[in-house]
Amino acid sequence: MSRLTDLIASVKSKDPSLGADLDREFKALSSRLPFGLNFERHRPEAVELPLRSIRRGDKVRILPPRGSNDSADQRLWHVISIDKLKKTVLIKLISTHEIDQRTVHLDDLVVVAEFRDKIFPGLVSTGSSRRNENKPSHAVINGENYHVLKALTFTHRGKVDAIYIDPPYNTGARDWKYNNDYVESDDLYRHSKWLAFMERRLLIAKELLNPNDSVLIVSIDEKEYLRLGLLLEQVFPEAAIEMVTTVISAKGVARFGQFSRVEEYIYFVRLGRCEVALSEQNMLDDSRSASDKIGKNIDWLGLRRREPTARRGARPNQFYPIFIYIDSGYIHSIGDPIDDSVNRESVTPPNGTFAVWPLKPNGEEGLWGITPETAKRYLKNGFIRSRRHNPKEGKSSIHYLPSGTVEAVRNGSIEVIGHDPDGAIQAVYREKKGVIPKRVWNMPSHNAENGGSLILSRLIPERRFPFPKSLYAVEDALRFFVGDKPNAIILDFFSGSGTTAHAVMRLNRQDGGMRQCLSITNNEVAADEHKALRKRGLRPGDDEWERLGICDYITKPRIRAAICGKTPDGSPIKGDYKYVDGFSMSEGFDENAEFFTLTYEARDAVHHNLAFDRIAPLLWLRAGAVGSKIEHIPNEGWAVVDTYGILTDTDKASPFIESICEVKEIRIAYIVTDDDRRFQAIARRLPKTVEPVRLYEAYLTNFSFANGE
Template sequence: MSRLTDLIADLKAKDPKLGADLDREFKALSSRLPFGLNFERHRPEAVELPLRSIRKGDKVRVLPPRGSTGKGDQSLWQVKAIQKKKELAELELKDGVDQKKKTVSLNDLVVVAEFRDTIFPGLISTGKVERSDDRPYHTIINGENYHALKLLTYTHRGKVDAIYIDPPYNTGAKDWKYNNSYVETDDLYRHSKWLAFMERRLLIAKELLRPDNSVLIVTIDEKEYLRLGLLLEQLFPEAEIEMVTTVISAKGVARFGQFSRVEEYIYFVRIGKSEVSLGEQNMLDDSRSATDKIGKKVDWLGLRRREPTARRGARPNQFYPIFVNIESGYIHSIGDPIGDDVDRKSIVPPQGTFAVWPLRPNGDEGLWGITPETSRRYLKHGFIRSRRHKPQEGKASIHYLPSGTVDAIQEGRIAITGCDADGAVQAVYREKKGVIPKRVWNMPSHNAENGGSVILSRLLPGRRFPFPKSLYAVEDALRFFVGEKRNAIVLDFFSGSGTTAHAVMRLNRQDGGYRQCISVTNNEVSADEQKYLRKKNLRPGDFEWEALGICDYITKPRVLAAITGRDPEEHPIKGDYKFTDEFPMSEGFEENAEFFTLTYEAKDAVNHNLAYSRIAPLLWLRAGAHGKRIDSLPESGWAVADSYGLLTEVDKATPFIKALNEVQRLRIAYIVTDDDRRFQAIARRLPEGVEPVRLYESYLTNFSFANGE
C-alpha cells in the first residue's frame, strides 16, 4: 500500500482530478481493515555488500563520488560483463524499460542482495580465542542478520534453546536502517517498516527454536512494545507469551510534561514445554514464595579450581595426588600435598593405581578445590568420585559435592536415595526450594549504566557503544530458561556489543556448563561516524571504515577481552564481576570463541566442490562447533574430526567408516556424492546414532527452498 500512495502522488502531478478521485476511493477502502495487526510489508529489503567482489550477473549500485555525503544513485544495475584488465564493468539498468547501459569502474560499484534473492552463504574465519580443551566454541558472525539467520537454517534448524534479542527500538533516532538508509523520525511508514523488518527475521527465528521446549526473549521500550506484542501473538499463536516490566535506571529519564521513564519491557515467548524456572529472588523485592523442587538430583562439580590464579604454589595444601584404581576407575585413596620443590612424577602411587593431579587444560599444574583432609572425609561419606578414567594418560574426571550440598544432606534438606558402585551418593532435594519470579523487576544489578556502560568501558577503554544492556540483566533473563540446560544453544541476532555471549559465559562458570552462544551483528558505523568518514573520502569496504564498524570495533574485542581478561592493549581488566558470581574480571573465562564473516557463494562453485573452505565452518557448526574442523578437502578422500567426518571419495568408504567407529563424540557423517543409491548404501553402514548428510545436495536444497521469498 505504501507503493500505491507513491503511485497516486505521481498520478496527482499528471492528472490532479483523476488522482484526487483515486485517492478518495483508496482511503475509503483502506479504512475497512480486518481485526488484528495490519502493516505494510513494503518492497523487500536490500543490503549492500561492500566486501564482496563483483561477479557477472550481480545486482549492483553505483557509489556516490568519494567525499560525498549523499545517498547517490539508488538504481539497481545488472553486471552484463567484466573487463578484468581495465577493471571495468558493463552495466544494464535492471528492469529498465529503455535498457539503459553504461560502463563503470569496479571500484565504484557495490553488490546488492535483495531479500527475495536466493543466496548460498559461507563463512570465513577472522580469528579465534581458545582457553579450554573440551568446551564448544561460541560463534560471532559479522553479516546482515537476515542472511545469517538463513545460514543457520542449515546448521541449527530446530536446535536453538533460547533466543535473546535487543532489536532497534525505533525511537526516532537514527538507530536502524531499512534498505540501506537510516529511518527518519518523520518517515510516515516508520512503524510499518519496523514491523516488516522484525517479521521477516522472527519468522526465520521460529524455524531455529526447538519446537518442544525453547524460549524467545525480546527487549523493547514504549515506542513499539504494543505493536511488538501483537506481532508476537500473530507469529507464535501456539506459544505462551508474557511481558515483564524491568527497571533499568531508577533515576529515570526526565521529560517535561511527561512521566519520567525508568523502565523497559521484556517479552518472553515460551514454546512447547518451556517453563519459567524458580529463582533465588523474586526479582521485585526480598520476599520469597517457595514452590517445589522435590526430587531433583543434586549437581556434582569438577574438583579442580578453574580460575587462572589457581596455580600450584598459590595454596600449598591443595596440590596433591588422588589415586585411582586402574581397573575400576574408582578412587582408591587421597595422597598428601607435596612441596613446590618436589617433582610430582616422583610420587609412586599404590600398586594397581595411578595418580591424578589437578592439571589445567594446557598441562600446567593447578589446584584442587578442597584440602586433602576434606577429600578424605568426603571419600568416606561418598561425596567425592572419579569418572571417565584414562590410566595411560594419567587422567580422570574428579567430581565432588560442594559444601552447601553437603550441609543440606547433613541437615536433611537433601535425601540420599542410594549409592553408586564406588560408594558415591545418589541424592535428591526433599524440600521446597526457589522463588517464583514476579513480572516487575527492580534489581540493582540491572542498572543499564553500572551493569552495561561501566563494564564495557573496563573491557574496552576509550571505546563507546550506545546503551549496552546490563550484563547481569541478560544473565538473569536467560537463567530462568537455560539454568537447567547446561548444554543449551543460545542465539542473539542483534548482538550489538556482545552482552549475550558474555552472559552465557558467566552462566557456564557458575555451574560448569557447556552452553554456547551464537552472536550475529553487522559492521555498520553510526550515522554521525558515517558522515565523518565520508568527508574523509572513505567508503564501506575501506579498511579504515570497517575498523570502526560495530563488529570489528566492539563485538569481537569485547568477547575476546571477556575470555582473556585483558583489554585490547593487553592490560589486565580492572574491576570485579558482582552479584551471583563475584571474581576479578582479569581472570577471564575458560571458554573458546571463533569470529567469522558471512560470505555469498556461487551455486556452481559450491556444487563443484570449489567453495569448500567457506562451507567447512557450516559443517562444523552443524556438528556442534566442538573441537577441530576439517578446513580443506582431504587428499586421502576422507577425514574425521572430533564431532564429524567428511567423505569426498565414496570409494574410500570402508576406511572412513572404520575411522568413524573410533570416535566417541561423533554426530554427523558428511558424504559428497551425486549418486543417491551410493549415499544410502554408505549411510546404512554408519555407526549407530551418526546422522548421514549428503553434500552438496542437502546444502543447496536447504537454501533453494529457504531463501525464496
C-alpha cells in the same frame, strides 16, 4: 466472515459450480486482507555487500563519489561483463520502463542482495580466542542478520534452546537502517518498515527454535512494545507469551511534561513445554530469597481453604470433621465427609475428643484444603498437625504441608530432623527452595549504566557503544530457561556489544555448563562516524572503515577481553564481577570463541566442490563447534575430527567408516556424492548415533528457495 462462508456453503449445495467460483474469489480476497496487525510488506529489503567481489550477473548499485555524503543511487543494475584489465564494468538498468546501459569503474559499484533472492552462504574465519579445547566454541558472525539466520537454518534448524534479542527500538534517532537508509522520526512508514523488518527475521528465528521446549526473549521500550506484542502473537500463535516490566535506571530519564522513564519491557515467548523456572529472588524486592531458607524450618499452611468460593457443597468430599484430643490438643483421627443435608452437630466425636470443622471466622461452613483420604495419609506420615486448641469453642489451628513440600521431604531436599510429640515432623531446608518470579523487575544489578556501560568500559577502554544492556539482566533472563540446560544453544541475532555471549559464559562458570552462544552482528559504523568517514572519502569495504565497524571495533574485542581477562592493549581488566558469582574480571573465562564473516557463494562453485573452504565452518558449526575443523578438502579422500567426518571420495568409504566407529563423539558424517544410491549404501553402514548428511544436496536444497517475499 463466518456469515459469508455459511452463505457460500449454501450456494454450493444448490449450484456447485457457482459455489466453487465464489469460494475461490473469497479466498483470494481474504488472503489480501490480513487480520490483526496490518502493515505494509510490499517493499522488499535489500542489503549492500561492500566486501563481496563483483561477478557477472550480479545485482549492483552505483555508489556516490568519494567524499560525498549523498545516499547511493537506489536503482538496481545487472552486471553484463567485467573488464579486469581496465577495472570497468558494463551494467544494464533493471527496469521495466527505462533502458539504460553504461560502463562504470569497478570501485564505484557495490553488490546488492534483495531478501527475495536466493543466497548460498559461507563463512570465512577472522580469528579466535581459545582457553578450553574440551568445550564448544561460541561463534560471532559478522553479516546481515537476515542472511546469517538463513545460513543457520542449515546448521541449527530446530536446535536452538533460547533466543535473546535487543532489536532497534525505532526511536527515530538514527538507530537503524532500512534499505541502507536511516529511518528518521518523520518517516510516515516508520512503523511499517520496522514491523516488516522484524517479521522477516522472527519467521526464520521460529524455524531455528526447538518447537518442543524453547524460548524467545525480546527487549523493547515504549516506542514499539504494543506493535511488537501483536506481531509476536501473529508469528507465534501457539506460544505462551508474557511481558515483564523491568527497571533499568531508577533515577529515570527526565522528560518535561511527561513521566520520567525508568523502565523497559521484555517479552518472553515460550514454546512447547518451556516453563519459567523458580528464582533465587522474586525479582521485585528483597522480601524473599531462596538462599535465606537454607537451614531454616519448613513452612506449615492452614488447612482451611481461604477463597470466597470455598463453601460447603462446592466440594462435597472436603467437608469433614477432624477429631482433636481434649487434653493434648493433638489429632486423634480424620472423620468421613458428610452430605450437605446432614447437620454437622449430629456427628458424635470419639470419647475424649471434640470435632473441628472448616468454619470461617463468621461461622459460615467452608472446606478443608485436602480430601479426607489425603488427610489420613498425611496424619500417618506426620504431615498434618493441630495446635492452639480450644475444646469449649470447638476450635483448633489445623496445619498441613503442601504437596510440593511433601515431595521435597521425600526427595531429600528437605531434611527431617525429628518429630513433635504428636508425630508431626520437624524438618529444615537443605536445598534452595526457589520463589516464583514476579512480572515487574526492580533489581539493582539490572541498572544499565553500572551493569552495561561501566563493564564495557573496563573490557574495552576508550571504546563507546550506545546503551549496552546490563550483563546481569541478560544473565538473569536466560537463567529462567537454560539454568537447568548445561548444553543449551543460545542465539542473539542483534548481538551489538556481545552482552549475551558474555552472560552465557557467566552461566557456564557458575555450574560448569557447556552452553554455546551464537552471536550475529553487522559491521555498521555509528551514524556520526558514518558521516565523518564519508567526508574523508572512505566507503564501506575500505580497511579503515571496516576497522571501526561494530563487529570489529566492539563485539569481537569485548568477547576476547572477557575470555582472556585482558583489554585490547594487553592490560589486565580492572574491577570485579558482582552478583551470584563475584570474581576478578582479569580471571577471564575458560571458554572458546570463533569469529567469522558471512560470504555469498555461487551455486555452481558449491555444487562442484570449489567453495569447500567457505562451507567448511558451517559443517563444523552443525556438528557442535567442538574441537578441530576440517578446513580443506582432504587429500586422502576423507577426514575425521572430534565430532564429525567428511568423505569426499566414496571409494574410500570403508576406512572412513572404520575411523568413524572408533570415535564415540562423532555426531555427523558428511558424504560428498551426486549418487543417491551410493549415499544410502554408505549411510546404512554408519553407527546409528551418527547422522549421515549428503553434500552438497542437503546444503543446496536448504537454500534453493526464494528468501522471503
